[in-house]
Amino acid sequence: MDYQNQLREFNQTKEFFIAIDSDGCAFDTMEIKHKKCFCPAFIEHYRLHDIAPLATEVWNHVNLYSKDRGINRFKGLALALKQLHNHKDIGKNQSLVPHAEGLKSWLEKENKFSMASLEREINKHGDPDLVRAYQWSFASNRLIKENTQHLRPYEGVKQALNLLSEKCDCLVSSSTSVDILTTEWGENGILAHVQMIAGQEMGSKSEHLALSGISRYESAKRLMLGDAPGDYQAAKNNGALFFPIMPGKEEESWQEFLQEGFPRFLELRFSGEYEEVRVKDFFNILT
Numbered sequence: 172m173d174y175q176n177q178l179r180e181f182n183q184t185k186e187f188f189i190a191i192d193s194d195g196c197a198f199d200t201m202e203i204k205h206k207k208c209f210c211p212a213f214i215e216h217y218r219l220h221d222i223a224p225l226a227t228e229v230w231n232h233v234n235l236y237s238k239d240r241g242i243n244r245f246k247g248l249a250l251a252l253k254q255l256h257n258h259k260d261i262g263k264n265q266s267l268v269p270h271a272e273g274l275k276s277w278l279e280k281e282n283k284f285s286m287a288s289l290e291r292e293i294n295k296h297g298d299p300d301l302v303r304a305y306q307w308s309f310a311s312n313r314l315i316k317e318n319t320q321h322l323r324p325y326e327g328v329k330q331a332l333n334l335l336s337e338k339c340d341c342l343v344s345s346s347t348s349v350d351i352l353t354t355e356w357g358e359n360g361i362l363a364h365v366q367m368i369a370g371q372e373m374g375s376k377s378e379h380l381a382l383s384g385i386s387r388y389e390s391a392k393r394l395m396l397g398d399a400p401g402d403y404q405a406a407k408n409n410g411a412l413f414f415p416i417m418p419g420k421e422e423e424s425w426q427e428f429l430q431e432g433f434p435r436f437l438e439l440r441f442s443g444e445y446e447e448v449r450v451k452d453f454f455n456i457l458t
């Protein structure tokens with residue numbers, strides 16, 4: 172299936188466009204996915220058991236609490252390996268941390284970082300670094316399936332989506348796979364509020380916004396909600412406004428959006444100081 176073509180069928184039915192990130196923005200999944208899924212699979216598949224506490228610290232820092240929060244999983248993997256390798260406390264254990272050169276060069280030349288694109292590359296020349304990354308990713312997906320059953324969206328999300336979908340064309344833009352997203356949004360009865368779900372298979376968030384035809388909407392009528400700098404970047408690459416769902420203050424952020432952000436957006440009073448203050452606070456809490 173050509174997923175990107177599917178995005179081109181996104182229909183303009185309203186004056187306003189809103190893209191919503193899923194993990195850590197609509198759903199409280201970031202912590203669970205990293206702490207119970209990606210990180211344990213990282214320790215297992217990269218045989219980091221002897222330095223598990225340090226590996227965990229580095230993993231969580233890169234993927235949850237730094238400016239790289241929300242980064243694509245494979246890029247996050249390469250970054251975690253690099254930071255772990257160079258960590259001030261690694262000492263004689265440095266040799267335990269693989270360089271994963273094959274992964275690095277794939278990340279440099281590829282532009283779609285998904286299981287499918289990784290698999291295509293492995294089929295070409297079976298690089299062991301890529302096989303390992305694939306196995307880690309596969310194991311992570313299995314853990315995600317086991318650990319994230321019946322998640323609930325943050326308080327305020329359902330109510331917000333009800334309002335949003337009346338006035339705006341809504342797109343979910345996420346770097347998780349479409350089938351996981353469809354399950355999460357579907358079982359919470361919020362799938363009907365969005366016109367389409369764009370996931371990992373459809374490219375980057377920036378591409379999601381561009382391909383869905385965001386340029387058809389006036390720039391003051393385009394908005395992205397997200398919890399990571401990559402979401403902010405995707406919005407700005409597409410001339411859209413950005414409302415941050417603050418890591419650790421997600422429910423307050425949704426309340427703020429319901430009470431002030433969304434009315435301002437509809438009244439075209441969102442850009443300028445209101446947006447700037449929120450974006451500044453957002454970047455200040457990530458180290």
Ligand SMILES: [Mg+2]
Nearest residue numbers: 192194195241
């Ligand atoms: Mg997110």
